[in-house]
Amino acid sequence: MEHWDVVVVGAGPAGSAAALAARRAAPGTRVLLLDRADFPRDKVCGDGIAPEALDVLGRLGLDQATLTEGFAPAPRLRLRSPGGAAVERAMRRPAHVVPRQVLDARILAAALAAGAQLRRHQVRTLTVHPELVEIDGTLTAGVVVGADGAESVVRRRLGVAPNRPDRMAVALRGYAPELPGQEGVQVIATTEQRWPAYAWSFPLGDGRANVGYGELVSGGASRAALTEGLHRLLPGAAPEGLRAHRLPLSTQRPRQPDGRVLLAGDAASLINPLTGEGIFYAVLSGALAGAAGVHGAAAGRAYRTALRRRLGRHLRHSSAASALSRWPRVMDAAFRAAAAEQQVFDDVVDLGLADGKLTLPTLAAAARRLR
Numbered sequence: 001m002e003h004w005d006v007v008v009v010g011a012g013p014a015g016s017a018a019a020l021a022a023r024r025a026a027p028g029t030r031v032l033l034l035d036r037a038d039f040p041r042d043k044v045c046g047d048g049i050a051p052e053a054l055d056v057l058g059r060l061g062l063d064q065a066t067l068t069e070g071f072a073p074a075p076r077l078r079l080r081s082p083g084g085a086a087v088e089r090a091m092r093r094p095a096h097v098v099p100r101q102v103l104d105a106r107i108l109a110a111a112l113a114a115g116a117q118l119r120r121h122q123v124r125t126l127t128v129h130p131e132l133v134e135i136d137g138t139l140t141a142g143v144v145v146g147a148d149g150a151e152s153v154v155r156r157r158l159g160v161a162p163n164r165p166d167r168m169a170v171a172l173r174g175y176a177p178e179l180p181g182q183e184g185v186q187v188i189a190t191t192e193q194r195w196p197a198y199a200w201s202f203p204l205g206d207g208r209a210n211v212g213y214g215e216l217v218s219g220g221a222s223r224a225a226l227t228e229g230l231h232r233l234l235p236g237a238a239p240e241g242l243r244a245h246r247l248p249l250s251t252q253r254p255r256q257p258d259g260r261v262l263l264a265g266d267a268a269s270l271i272n273p274l275t276g277e278g279i280f281y282a283v284l285s286g287a288l289a290g291a292a293g294v295h296g297a298a299a300g301r302a303y304r305t306a307l308r309r310r311l312g313r314h315l316r317h318s319s320a321a322s323a324l325s326r327w328p329r330v331m332d333a334a335f336r337a338a339a340a341e342q343q344v345f346d347d348v349v350d351l352g353l354a355d356g357k358l359t360l361p362t363l364a365a366a367a368r369r370l371r
């Protein structure tokens with residue numbers, strides 16, 4: 001059987017970041033990426049990329065300008081609360097909107113240039129032995145990184161259950177002509193109806209926008225309800241190619257087990273419960289998993305510790321914020337506070353798109369507006 005030091009299942013942002021990081025941690029490491037799809041491939045997503053995701057990729061040696069080439073930045077963010085409070089401000093750092101068909105291929109190309117290899121293969125079985133992991137009876141690996149997305153087979157083979165329906169969102173998205181006055185402005189519109197639910201319109205900078213709508217699976221959303229939600233919150237949008245996908249939220253993360261199998265990105269339920277952001281977490285967790293991959297049987301423990309140190313506090317804060325946000329009035333108060341104070345706005349953005357915390361000034365500002 002063919003043996004590799006590290007096999008990464010899934011060549012999305014988490015998998016390619018893991019492959020890059022494993023090669024950087026020990027350049028002689030033999031790294032194989034397996035993906036069931038041919039690249040470039042589409043991935044149902046809002047395509048919004050937080051600057052912090054580009055920072056992580058920058059530390060892995062990727063050039064931000066190359067990653068975002070052809071797609072102008074979106075410096076402003078417009079938010080609408082469930083009760084209708086609106087705020088539009090410049091973000092501390094601009095976000096980018098790059099179609100995943102383009103972005104993922106660019107990150108993958110960097111992983112291959114760093115010496116990882118790619119093979120088209122759909123993983124079905126995983127057998128964990130004390131000294132190695134066997135994949136589909138044809139390959140063995142010292143360490144396997146499961147970066148195979150929201151419906152992760154690797155996660156299932158570890159015996160980890162999928163997220164509960166109230167900790168899993170589903171969203172649908174398409175591409176539409178940019179609406180007048182939306183140039184450079186990312187729009188997120190929430191609604192009390194079927195709360196928590198929201199629609200977005202993210203301009204690609206080439207005359208098109210990625211538009212979509214999502215809500216919790218527990219609400220029983222059908223494709224018709226998702227499409228209706230999109231048109232209700234984004235009147236005038238005329239999207240084509242609408243496709244849906246699930247989002248396992250970080251409010252129900254599996255505990256990373258000890259041993260030779262690591263879970264990163266969506267496979268580890270690393271999606272922000274407030275915004276659906278997952279690319280930052282995917283590249284960050286992928287990078288940490290890849291670096292831990294060189295530790296063999298100790299990889300699981302090393303990765304769990306690294307992930308907790310880097311994201312643990314933020315994940316606790318975003319879970320607490322998500323619990324508070326179940327009351328639409330709290331969201332209204334937070335958005336009104338963000339409209340009044342730039343610092344509150346910046347804190348809300350950091351909490352929703354990157355690794356921010358629920359700060360005391362933001363809590364106090366929202367509490368004042370609750371009264």
Ligand SMILES: Cc1cc2nc3c(=O)[nH]c(=O)nc-3n(C[C@H](O)[C@H](O)[C@H](O)COP(=O)(O)OP(=O)(O)OC[C@H]3O[C@@H](n4cnc5c(N)ncnc54)[C@H](O)[C@@H]3O)c2cc1C
Pocket residue numbers: 009010011012013014015034035036037043044045046047048049050121122123124147148149150152153171172173212214244245246247264265266267270271276277278279280282
């Ligand atoms: C509608 C929607 C909108 C979103 N909007 C945003 C947004 O604007 N910004 C943001 O940051 N995040 C957004 N997200 C979340 C984001 O898309 C994910 O968090 C991100 O794609 C996670 O990356 P990943 O590498 O973990 O998984 P993926 O990108 O899903 O990659 C997984 C890879 O694994 C492969 N694979 C799967 N199963 C197997 C198998 N058995 N064998 C081999 N290969 C396999 C797949 O082909 C795929 O290439 C959105 C999600 C959805 C659904």
